[in-house]
Amino acid sequence: MATTRADWPARIERWRERATYALVLAGALALPLVYHRDPTAMFRLPKAIFLRTEAMLIVAVTLAAIIAGAPIPRPRWRELWVWLPLTTLAAFGLLTLTSTNRQLSLDALGSAVSTAIVFFATVAVARTRGWLLVAAPVAAAVINALLVIVEETNLWMPFGVHPAVPHHIQCTALIGNPNEIGGYLGAATLAILAVVATRDAGDRRNLRGILIAAVLIVALIACQTLTAIVAFAAAAFFMMMMASWRNAVRATAAAVIVAVLLVALVAPFRTRASSMVYWIRHGEYNALATERFTAFAAAWSMFADHPITGVGPGAFSWQYFDYKILAEQRYPSLRDAYSRGTNFGEVHNDHLQALAEGGAIGYAGFLALTGVLGFLSLTTPARGPDWRQRFAHRLALPLAVFWIVLSIAQFPMETTVIRALVVHLAAFCVGWRRL
Numbered sequence: 001m002a003t004t005r006a007d008w009p010a011r012i013e014r015w016r017e018r019a020t021y022a023l024v025l026a027g028a029l030a031l032p033l034v035y036h037r038d039p040t041a042m043f044r045l046p047k048a049i050f051l052r053t054e055a056m057l058i059v060a061v062t063l064a065a066i067i068a069g070a071p072i073p074r075p076r077w078r079e080l081w082v083w084l085p086l087t088t089l090a091a092f093g094l095l096t097l098t099s100t101n102r103q104l105s106l107d108a109l110g111s112a113v114s115t116a117i118v119f120f121a122t123v124a125v126a127r128t129r130g131w132l133l134v135a136a137p138v139a140a141a142v143i144n145a146l147l148v149i150v151e152e153t154n155l156w157m158p159f160g161v162h163p164a165v166p167h168h169i170q171c172t173a174l175i176g177n178p179n180e181i182g183g184y185l186g187a188a189t190l191a192i193l194a195v196v197a198t199r200d201a202g203d204r205r206n207l208r209g210i211l212i213a214a215v216l217i218v219a220l221i222a223c224q225t226l227t228a229i230v231a232f233a234a235a236a237f238f239m240m241m242m243a244s245w246r247n248a249v250r251a252t253a254a255a256v257i258v259a260v261l262l263v264a265l266v267a268p269f270r271t272r273a274s275s276m277v278y279w280i281r282h283g284e285y286n287a288l289a290t291e292r293f294t295a296f297a298a299a300w301s302m303f304a305d306h307p308i309t310g311v312g313p314g315a316f317s318w319q320y321f322d323y324k325i326l327a328e329q330r331y332p333s334l335r336d337a338y339s340r341g342t343n344f345g346e347v348h349n350d351h352l353q354a355l356a357e358g359g360a361i362g363y364a365g366f367l368a369l370t371g372v373l374g375f376l377s378l379t380t381p382a383r384g385p386d387w388r389q390r391f392a393h394r395l396a397l398p399l400a401v402f403w404i405v406l407s408i409a410q411f412p413m414e415t416t417v418i419r420a421l422v423v424h425l426a427a428f429c430v431g432w433r434r435l
Contacts, residue, residue: 099312108314126431141188182225374400
């Protein structure tokens, strides 16, 4: 009996680790696939609820294990990756207290806390786990990529066809609008490319990885999201540059040739390119920004009025119309904007949104998190004995570059499916940098 009692805490700890691993794995695989057949909240709301449920289950498993006798998890407090997210979360709480709309900010704080819980849980399980953690989100990405391809080619529309809505906008896969699909597929493609880069050139498994990457890239192009394509290209350049400058230059030249061919041969890209040239020549910058210049100007005005703490997390939409009027007074041409009657819920630029909602404090947290993520590539062995270390080295800096560029004309921080995938991959870079 004495031996059994002595083994009890270890057995409970093993159960906790396995349960947490199962939850992290299930979250990575299922979150990009969940949806609800309600046209008003088909994709975003179910995924947001799923992430919070995953976080609550992780906390419940941890507390149950502690009550049953398992040791309390002890973070490595000297590590930058521990206290920086916690400090950012504490700053998020401070910004909630100073918010112009605390109710909205509390909801945003709930999303931030859930994301942090899943991040720390993923780091913990990554230390002892391997390829399944990468395979799960990539498998979900392949399913969504195939759906995008069949939708864009009009082979099958799983959610039916709405004659009043342009066909391209209806190509949602299980993610949402084409912009969200582009950001999601871009991050997933970087992950599989990092896996391929960790293996020897003669490894037979590379062919499978290259085929998966090809499917994801085709789907990324098919969704026609320019910002996501540019962000992916910039991140891929950095990934190749870390291995070889020559290969990076060659790949860039090849990418330029492919881009020229796409513009020349594919009608949607050709139309968009000619439109952009026209808008630039005639100074129609709001059209160039896809009718988002009013939101950009409103966000900057919010930051100017609240430079330290911003208007509060999640409060941009609540403050938008007041600042929209000011923007139209400052830039009279915006009064004729097609989107004049739209209440923007997001800025469509996470740099500006971080400034508007969090002020200097919020934007400093944004830059610190992306900067530390990129720095991991410099502190992780490039030729470590374990493929997971090589994966972390290859992925960290490109993932940070992708996040920064994507945030210029999108809002991945507020999009659960993109944020969850990037956090999942970033946790690998942290957990696998030292093995």
